[in-house]
Amino acid sequence: MASHWVKQGLTSSIMWNLVGSYFHGTAWYASSRLTAQEPWTGHYGSMSPVWATAHVTQFTKPGWDILEVDGGSGHLPAGGFYVTYADPSSGDWTLTIVKISADHAPCTRPALPHYEVAAENATFELRPWVKRSTLSVWYSNFEAFGADGRVDSLFKRLPDIEADGDNRFTVEVQPGAYYTISTITKGPTKGEPAAPVPASQPRMPLPYADDFEDYPVSQEAKYWSDQIGVFEVHHDGSTPNKVMRQMVPETPIGWWDLGTRGPMTLLGMKEWQDINVSAAFKAPSGGAGCLGTRANQMWETGITLCVFTDGRYVLSDGGPSLAGEYKGKIYASGKLPSPLPSSSFTSLSLTTVGGAAHGAVDGQVIFSSAPISDAGTGFAILGTNAWLPVLFDDARVEQAGPDWGPLAPACPAAEAGAALFARPCEKNGRVAEDQRFELLPSWGLRHVGSGLCAFAGSAAEGTRLSLSTCDPKDARQRLKNDYTTIRNSLQELTLEAGNSRFHLAGGFDGSVFLAAKRSADRLPRQVQSWDSWSFFPNTGQLRNQYDPNESMGYPRCLSTCKPTGSLPIVV
Structure with a gap:
């Protein structure tokens, strides 16, 4: 003010x-x-x-x-x-x-x-x-x-x-x-919350299920977050059954996306990878019911299954184009034996685990273990291909695959002097203590489990980072960043020393070090690196990707653990 x-x-x-x-x-x-x-x-x-x-x-x-x-x-x-x-x-x-x-x-x-x-x-x-x-x-x-x-x-x-x-x-x-x-001396006070702050639960609990019966008409359903189009709870025609319906009849005046992909609403965590999404849908002629996993906010990425009223189905990377042409990669496609019934609901199911996808229509498998990219993570999606009043019912999201259980200790407890590394990020919103960090207002990068901060022994090209007792006065711990956007995009973390500026960088060999601006472009191909990061606050992960980057493979995270085994080199 x-x-x-x-x-x-x-x-x-x-x-x-x-x-x-x-x-x-x-x-x-x-x-x-x-x-x-x-x-x-x-x-x-x-x-x-x-x-x-x-x-x-x-x-x-x-x-x-x-x-x-x-x-x-x-x-x-x-x-x-x-x-x-x-x-x-x-x-x-x-x-x-x-x-x-x-x-x-x-x-x-x-x-x-x-x-x-x-x-x-x-x-x-x-x-x-x-x-x-x-x-x-x-x-x-x-x-x-x-x-x-x-x-x-x-x-x-x-x-x-x-x-x-x-x-x-x-x-x-x-x-x-x-x-x-x-002159106001009485009245102002630093109060306390009227109710205790709810306990933190970093990972959204699954399974999630909703039949939409408990909402007033015209209300949005709990947790579903509309990004393209508008989805509201309404009756299915004259029946008492309540469903979630896409409401926008034509391309609106856009601020961000001006009409690239079909309407969709999302739910979940950007860390999710291995999930099953299922729902029943009913669409007018020419429409489609779509389910998605690993999607980003505007459906530019993500594994998407769309089934059209004429019986066609497409498994793609990203959502369907409003123009009718798919712009992303097509993983699988085909046609059902007959068109979809116009007066009843059709059940869809999409499961993605690692590098494989499984799809079913009305309980009948239409593809199994279809090869897909295993690099992406993101939200669960309900959507469609056009500005049509498509109806959804009985939506459900569940865990899939083995990578959801408790984590065994990955490495010894972190201590002062221990080196920092970059290793593959834990999947599906699991909180791994070696990858759990906190961005401090002093520009420190604090490892939550040990209470220690990232530290560069010297402000010089190639200096490896380690852990040290947090000291907000130590310039070698100040990794400045745009804290208004580092949670929403890739940003540099910059250490300043006199007239020199170094960025926090990571290598596909697992190293974490200081690099001068754009030095990654000059490194040998076998030691490729990156120098921008995004912070995922629920899991405390500092990732080398915000949206999936196929050329970089599965995201790497800052870690107190040295990677085990061989890491793929991206070329």
Whole structure:
């Protein structure tokens, strides 16, 4: 708010959403004021954005004035902003002071120009007509990190102050600081949740099943998240049976995808690979019922089975094109003995395990062990091929294959000095302790099990990374990244040393090291590497892929375990 008013004259900010509980892997994940990262439990983590908001909302009310720049609001001399809010009725006022470093305040759109901040003592003088009273002081510092790399000072009340004989008061403002100084001394509080935070369950529980009977008409079904088109619960014609129906009759005005693939809704985890998806469907002439596994948000990737009303079926990579032509790879295709019945539902089933897919229609196998790519992971899908009112019923998602059980210890417990590696990511949302990391606000990369942080012994090309006691002041542990997007895309993690910048890189030989920009392009082909990563918050995995990249094979994850056996070299 402070910078918005001082720099642009904006009087409000919209946080989209106040509370967000999207599946990780969908756009704008973690962009809400409060993120509940597990829709299936409601568990939520950091409250930092909430307490930042409280610096304004607990000390102002609708109808208060915002004082003009150079008349109560403005720029701090050493970087940062201050804004004063005033109640025209009572004379109460609230001053907010904000000084956040540029690398902790990125803006998604548009990017902010670079700026510098430094510590300073800021003195404020009250004009003769300003209300004088004891002033409450509330303080946060989003860049004052504890030994564990986390923020310690969040919305704390400091001792009250009063202006001196010259009607002045002085505040020490460090980078990361957020002060609220106000005549409002009673009422504001740092509350506690009314109910305990739900316990974390990182992996969505399976099996999942829904016959859609328990929803009011026109409501969305639980967990299904529409990405293309709209799916609502309605009656199947005049019958009492409730189904999920695709509602959009024609290509809408798109913001992102302007009409590439058919309508679809998704559910699950971006880590899923080996699952069975089944449902019954009924479609008008020319339509299709589609099931998918390992899909990304816009159905550009994923193993998809579509069965058309004329009896054709296609097993493809990615969803069906609205133009009628498949743009991805076709793994299998064929035709049923007869067209689908128009008045009754047809049951579909798709199972993917490793590099094989199995499909069935009304219980009859149409392909078994069809070879597919084993590199992809992603969501379960219900969808169709066109803007048609296709109906779905009795949807079910289940575990498939052997890679769902508890994990045996993969390597000895991590300790200081132990090297870091890159090995194939654990499948299906299983949490492997050697691959479970946490992105700290201090730019540290903390291994959850040991409490130790990734560390580069020297800022030099080729330096291997290891674990060390977390120290937010140690520049060799600061791997800066765009934390607003690293959960939604591939991003570089950058270690800065003077004028040099090195990126966290990994090799297909299992090594993890520092690399200068684009050095991966200059490495010998037999030691190919990557230098961008994506963070998967439910499992704590730092992956070398966000969406599947066939040329890189199955995703690799940062790990405290040395890979066993031989890893394929991608050429």
